[in-house]
Amino acid sequence: MSLIGQPLPRVDGPDKVTGRAHYAADFPADRMAHAAVVQSTIARGRITGFDLAEAEQVPGVLAILTHRNAPRLGKIPEIPPVDPVGTPEHPLQDDLVLHQNQHIAVVVAETLEQARWAASRVRVSYAPEPAVIDMQATLRHARPASKDEISAKPGNVGRGDADATLASAAVTVDSLSVMERENQNPIELHATTAQWDSDGERLTVWDKTQWVQSCAKHLGAAFNIPPERVHVIDPFIGGAFGSSLRVWPHTYIAAMAAKVVGRPVKLVLSRREYYGGTGARPWTQQRVRLGADRDGSLQAIRHEVTAENSRYEIYTENVLKATPILYRCRNVDLPYRVALRDVNSPNAMRGPGLATGVYALELAMDELAVALKMDPLALRLRNIPERDQMKDLPFSSISLEQCLTEAASRFGWDRRNHQPGSMRDGRLQLGWGMAVSNYPAEKVKATARARVTAKGEVHVATASSDMGPGTWTSVTQVAADTLDLAMEQVKLSIGDSALPMAPVHGGSMTISSIGPAVRDACEKLRGAVYGAAGVNTGDILEIARRIGRDFEAEGAFDPGDLEERFSMEGFGAVFAEVTVDPDTSEIRVRRITGAYGIGKVVNPLLARSQCIGGMMGGIGMALLEQTEIDRRSGRFVNGNLAEYLVPTMADTPALDVTFVPEEDRNVGGLGTKGLGEIALVGVAPAIANAVFHATGKRLRHLPMTPDRLAMA
Amino acid sequence: MNTQDSHTAPAPGVTLLVNGTRHHLAIGPEVTLLDALRERLNLTGAKKGCDLGQCGACTVILDGKRVNSCLVLAARAQDRPITTIEGLAADGRLHPLQQAFITHDAFQCGYCTPGQIMSGVALIEEGRGHDEAEIRKHMSGNLCRCGAYANIIAAIREAAART
Known part of the structure; x- marks a missing residue:
């Protein structure tokens, strides 16, 4: 029996x-010194001076680095698909302050307590400049x-004439929504x-990173040393959700500090x-503006996004990828706008772009269903695409209809009274909402190595990582399955830049990329x-034992022209x-049902965990999570885990996950499509639409905090 | 509370009794129990996720009670029994809750897991492991960003039924 599945x-x-699982801050080293950063307390301007007298007096201090004495760095490269366009921060290289909480100095000391205390004693003087923080002003x-800024985002290609079609459409909706800044907040600190x-000449780094080789x-x-002389190690990542892509x-700074003091340095x-x-x-x-016929057939979509950005880099994402x-729909227009303010650069968070865009689109679809007096499920079913109209290509497979009908059936959607505000449980208003989820099944080149020793041990290696989805397990399954061995007979190595080339561990493409590379190596x-x-x-x-020598093979995966x-x-x-x-x-969310068509499911136990995790993330996005930035100072008002609210166990509803059978022979590799992102994407809009159904009030602002709902 | 007068002042430092072993550490009064465990004793199972008592990743059992070790000064834990995740399966056999976490896949990244397990072990000891409402309420100080809560509840219920 196959181990896959x-x-x-x-x-x-x-x-x-x-x-025993060791994360980036868990590796001991002889003579370890500890570092603590000093961060800026203005949003924009220049540093005019440091008073280090008091900090230097703290016992145990080994070095204090600022832009005046830190080692000079070479140009930091821009490596796709992760790095944004622009000039990344080159820390401690100049006197410029680009945002609040920018690292402007580091203290290295014998102990953590000494480093942190001394860092708190560093006095900084500034020449502040006016900063624009407020989003409405921005x-x-x-x-x-x-x-250039959106070149890597093919989702931004429109078609037809959306404006003209909207002007003449039988039914239209116009939905303006806002989503607040969110922080990934993995529990592991960076x-x-x-x-x-x-x-x-050689640097070893234990770092919280989703991409050791980058x-x-x-x-x-x-x-200014060859990348082969930098050894990056990160076998376990304590969650990342995008925060460790860059x-x-x-x-x-940690590497600079270690160089200056000539000792290993830990910086948390x-x-x-x-x-x-x-x-x-x-x-x-x-x-989002939608135009449809009376029977619900979509005729035009105009989906415009304006996204915050810093002033030093432009980060764009696939907000308009799903639309x-x-x-x-024949007529689609997809303008992408950026609004620059004096903050640190945004970056990818779980379901990057699509989680944002699908929220707004699915909110608008729900509004269209209301305008049409139509079941929101029926509206989706009426508009299911036969092929990808943007790329003008057939789908490798599409199970959207099966997902909709299966999830609706499990949920009991046919018992829904479509009239908003019509369902109750005692004094509580009850609401049922739904949304579609989508994420591209990305896959890229990857390599792997497999070895069997004369002693009969099997070692498999690839430089990928595991931030939680289960790379350790699923890749071991692929290797053991291919070699017809038990799981315990395969020893896997990942999370090490010296191992065979692997892509970034993100974008739901890990198993689809390294899975087939490992299978190839094993074959x-x-x-x-x-x-x-x-x-x-x-x-x-x-056989290896009998012959008495080691065997080794390199394997690779290349998606070739699949995308064409x-x-x-x-x-x-x-x-x-x-x-x-x-x-x-x-x-309060009472229950969520999700059905997904994601190709082959390598491990249903772990896949379900990813999906319930995505549902919890979606609850956070819908109801709790927002990074509040003070509009005058640019400071993070709730920069901690007590005031930046994330879902707790008490917030956990009944979660129902199902995978519709989907054997995709066109998608290549192992037949997998990826799961990490799609598990999050449709959750927040389903909750938002349920809130409308419960109350009849359309709140177009995430998170849907009680004050916002009361004022809606 | 221990009080020492100037005539019987102890040697400088702190003595910690961790997982049945006594350690004398030459540390000052400013060191937290979490940093003493992690940075002095290399017991890195207890994790730092916030250093403010907000996430629970550093939970250990002190004097039979679960505490956020980032909020306890090491000096206040002097000579009191401390159990960390490393001491839970000291005889090589997993605690029933450790096994239940594996069976129910009650984690993804694993970073909050030592804290969840220590908190769960104490919760079961408190007699709260059988009732789901009690579990939800009394485990909500342990954040899991991967969102494994539903599976953690199942794991605790199973372990509670076995103990």
């Missing part, structure tokens, strides 16, 4: 439940994103431990420092062993039930 427990489970100067070898390239460029300034950003030290899902405003393909390994023995069947461990032949997309449907307290406007 089995609900096997995690191979790294024993390490994770005993504390919006007045919004501009279209340039072609951390880097850096160690140079004695001649200063991290090595960035550090190599910054420190190489952030503190990683360079505090939770507060994290908000300015990394990125965030951007604040966005979206206007041109999700529904059959070649088996071929090599059988070839040496002159057989075409048998246990490769036994097929549009590859995962689809899903999410249904949610909420209650609303009419007195307090408190919204």
Whole structure:
């Protein structure tokens, strides 16, 4: 029986439940020194001076680095698909302050307590300049994103004539919605431990990163050494949700500090420092206009987004990626605008772009259903696309209709009274809402290595990572399945830049990319062993032992021209039930049902965990999460985990996950489409639409806090 | 509370009793229990997620009660029994809750997991492991950003039924 598709427990489970799994800040080193950053307290301007007298007096202080004495960095590269367009922060290189909570100095000391205390004693003087923080002021100067800035985002290609069609459409809706800035807030703090070898030519870094090899390239460029001399290690990532895609300034700072003091240095950003030290899902405003016939057939979509950005980089994302393909529609217009303000650059957060765009689109679709007096489910079913009209390609497979009908059936949607405000549970208002989910089934080149030793041990390696989805387990499944071995017989290595090339661990493409590379390596390994023995069947461990030598094989995956032949997309449907307290406007999610068509499911146990995690993330997006930035100072008002609200166990509703059978022979590789992002994408709009159904009030602002609902 | 007069002042530092082993650490009064465990004793199972008592990733059991070790000064934990995740399966056999976490896939990234498990072990000891409403209420100080809560509830209920 194939191991692919089995609900096997995690191979790294024993390490994770005993504390043996080591994350970036958990690696010991001899003579470790500790670093603490000093962050800016203005949003824009110049540093005019440092008073270090008091900090230097703190016992144990080894060095204090500012832009005046820090090592000079080389140009930090822009590596697609992660890095935005512009000039990334080159930390401690000049006197410019670009945003609040920017690292402007670092203290290195014998102990963590000494470093943090001394950092708090560093006095900084500034020449502040006027900063624009307020989004409403920023919006007045919004501009279209340039072609360069959105070149990697093919979703921005429209078709037909949306404006003219909207003007003459039988039924139209015009929906203006806002989503606040969100922070990924993985529970693991961002951390880097850096160690140079004695001649200063080789750097070893234990870093919280989703892309060890990109991290090595960035550090190599910054420190003018070949990337092969930078060894980045990160076998376990304590959650990331996009926050560890980029190489952030503190990683360079840790390496600088280690170089200056000639000792290993550990730098852990505090939770507060994290908000300015990394990125965030951007604040966005979206206007969706839909035009349809009386029977619900969509005739035109105009979907415009305006997204916040910093002044030093432009980060755009796939906000408009789903809109041109999700529904059959001839006329689509997709303007993307950016609004620059004096904040740190946004970056990708789980379901980047699509989570934002699908929210606004699905809100508008719900409004259209109301305008048409139509079941929102029926409206979706009427507009299911036959092919990808943007790329003008057939889908490799599409199970949107099956997802909609399956999820509706499990949820009991046919018992819904479509009249808003019509359903109650005692004094509570009850609402049922639904939305579609979608995420591209991306896959890119990857490599892997497989080896069987003369002792009969199997080692498989690829430089990918595991931030939680279960790479450790699913890749072991692929290897064991290919080699016809038990899970325990395969030893996997990941999270190390010295291993065979793997893409960024993000964008739901890990198993689709490295899975087939590992399978290829294992097939070649088996071929090599059988070839040496002159057989075409048998246990490769036994044969390797008998022959008495090691065998090794390299494997690779290349999607080739797949993207030119097929549009590859995962689809899903999410249904949610909420209650609303009419007195307090408190919204509670009672249950969520999600159905997903994502190709082959490698491990249903882990896949379900990803989906319930996505549902919890969607509850946070819908009801709780917003990074509040003070409009005068630019400071993070709620930069901690008590005031930036994330869902807790008490917020957990009944969660129902199902995967519709989808055997996709066109999608390549293992037949997988990826799951991490699509699990989040449709959740918040389903909840938002349920809130409308409960109350009859259309709140177009996430998160839907009680005050916003009361004022809606 | 221990009080020492000037005639019987102890040697400088703090003595911690962790997982049955006594450690004397030459540390000052400013060091938290979490940092003493992680940075001095290399017991990195207890995680730092906020350092403010907001996330629960650093939960350990002190004197039989679960505490956020980032909010406890090491000096206040002097000579009191401390159990960390590393001490839970000291005899090599997983605690029933550790096993239940694996069976129910009650984690993804695993970072909050030591804190969830220590909190869950204490919760079961408190007699609150059988009632789902009690679990939800009394585990909500332990944040899981991967959103594994539903599976954590299942794991705690199973372990509580076995103990």
